[in-house]
Amino acid sequence: MRVVIIGSGAAGLTTASTIRKYNKDIEIVVITKEREIAYSPCAIPYVIEGTIKSFDDIVMHTPADYKKERNIDIITETAVVDVDSKNNKIKCIDKNGNEFGMDYDYLVLATGAEPFIPPIEGKDLKGVFKVRSIEDGRNILKYIEEEKCNKAVVVGAGAIGLEMAYGLKCRGLDVLVVEMAPQVLPRFLDPDMAERVQKYLEKEGIKIILSKPLEKIIGEEKVEAVCVGDQVYEADMVIMATGVRPNIELAKKAGCKIGKFAIEVNEKMQTSIPNIYAVGDCVEVVDFITGEKTLSPFGTTAVRQGKVAGKNIAGIDAKFYPVLNSAVSKIGELEIGGTGLTAFSANLKRIPIVIGRAKGLTRARYYPGGKEIEIKMIFSENGTVFGCQIVGGERVAERIDAMSIAIFKKVNAEEIANMEFCYAPPVSMVNEPLSLAAEDALKKLH
Structure with missing residues (x-):
């Protein structure tokens, strides 16, 4: 059996590696337009600023590594120009203009998105x-x-x-x-x-x-x-x-159903054609809170989708869950994070909300090096947490992760206010700012 994966970003390579993890016999071929693979586009600004010394440092594997370590064939600098889904064939053109075809049993579209x-x-x-x-x-x-x-x-x-x-x-x-x-x-x-x-x-x-x-x-x-x-x-x-726009041209040529924004897939990452899967920036997903279709152009989403598609192709049942679009960024000395619904989005959708706020420090007041952190938490009118935004000097990502779990599990303000958080002077305050934000919301809820 042969699986052909179009695209060598996080979604495509994760799909390939996951298939190989669970099945040693399937032939796996990855085809990409790019010369270099397995690098993090999110790291590019940090090379520009000089924190990461060289672009070579953000390339984690080569095609030779994938062949030697995982028996995955990667064809670089080659474009897939057509998909014949009735006969399970693709048409490719390499960097020298040579045209060739390839058969597949399963096809994975990891075609990503193009800059707009x-x-x-x-x-x-x-x-x-x-x-x-x-x-x-x-x-x-x-x-x-x-x-x-x-x-x-x-x-x-x-x-x-x-x-x-x-x-x-x-x-x-x-x-x-x-x-x-x-x-x-x-x-x-x-x-x-x-x-x-x-x-x-x-x-x-x-x-x-x-x-x-x-x-x-x-x-x-x-x-x-x-x-x-x-x-x-x-x-x-x-x-x-x-911004970017999903790259859906090959999906259209294959006859895959296109949704409101991008390629439509089910929870197994299958398209409307059963032996064609799609993962990454080229697919649309479901928003956990609203249930509406949306896009989720994040590396973390791509990796999760690749694991789901890879497992299903390898014969292991797996499903992809709706998204909160959790995001974090570090700009200079400032960390910024958000997950779930913003107040602006809630108001736009006419969803009644209550807001909780808190300011604090990332370490005990007397411990050197503590940085300010500001939290805004969004709750439903019944007190269920819907969203969280944090701006601060450090330790934003782990708090956003904690709130992503809380939203996914439909935790309420009272539970967050009384949740057990760890404490040590070098890494936290004894009063966790997340709890303080939930306490602030509780005053308005009661």
């Missing part, structure tokens, strides 16, 4: 970059050095955009962030929590323009300036961190 670049004037000028692959990262650093760049404009104030902005600032560039939404990090923070992030970035010397789109990029052959509203700002380079 708005159709604005000047988007094709030299010095305009996207941030999706390790090659993009290398090209950005090379351009900074070769063109001796001094001024950068980052379009988009999501996590990648802000991480890139800080990274470029660390490289010595003047940085301007342009965001058409009225706040930074609109996907997982409410405006009041986002304001703290914005103030930190501005304190670090990064300029931010909100509620205005990038009108055009100005230049003859390369970037010279940008137009935002009626203002022109000098620029040597532009980073387009304007």
Whole structure:
């Protein structure tokens, strides 16, 4: 039996490794457009800022490693251009333009997502970059050095955009962030929590323009300036961190059902065609709280989906659960996290909520090095926890993880307020800020 996997990101490679874990005999072939595999795109901004020394450091395995250690064949720099699902065949073109076909018993679409670049004037000028692959990262650093760049404009104030902005600032560039939404990090923070992030970035010397789109990029052959509203700002380079769109073209060619946003799959990660699975950024998922279809373009989601698809292909029953879209980011000395529903989303959907807030420290007051942490918790009108946002100096990720479990298990405010948390002066306060936020909500619930 042969399984062909299209795409070598976290979802595709996890699927391959999971199949091999449970079945030593299945032939596994991974086909990817990229030259390098098994690297973390999320690490690119941290190489830009210099915390990670080299892009080579974020490549964890080579195709040869997969062949030697797991007997998985990986074909690089090759595009799959067509899928014939009736005859279980794919058509491929390699980097030299050679065309070849391949049969499959199972096909896994791990085609990911493509950067969305708005159709604005000047988007094709030299010095305009996207941030999706390790090659993009290398090209950005090379351009900074070769063109001796001094001024950068980052379009988009999501996590990648802000991480890139800080990274470029660390490289010595003047940085301007342009965001058409009225706040930074609109996907997982409410405006009041986002304001703290914005103030930190501005304190670090990064300029931010909100509620205005990038009108055009100005230049003859390369970037010279940008137009935002009626203002022109000098620029040597532009980073387009304007989000991604699911890559669903092969799924359409195969005849797979496309949902509201992306490829439709069941809880086993099967598409509408039983022997074709889909995983990662190219599929749509179910929101745990609202039950609505949504996207979940996170590495953690991709890995979980890959494990589910891999197990099912190997004959082991597994299912993928609805998502909370838990997210965390570190920008300079600030950690930012969110999970579940925001107050903004709840109000948009007319879901009645109660909010609990708390501020605290990450260590005992008398212990050196403690950092401020601010928590905003969202509860239903019955007291069930729906969401949590945290901005602080450290230890945000583990609190967001704890709240993800609490939301998934439908824990209420009283239970969180009385939950047992561990304490030691170097790592926590005796009054856990999560409990304090739940206590604040309880006053409003009773």
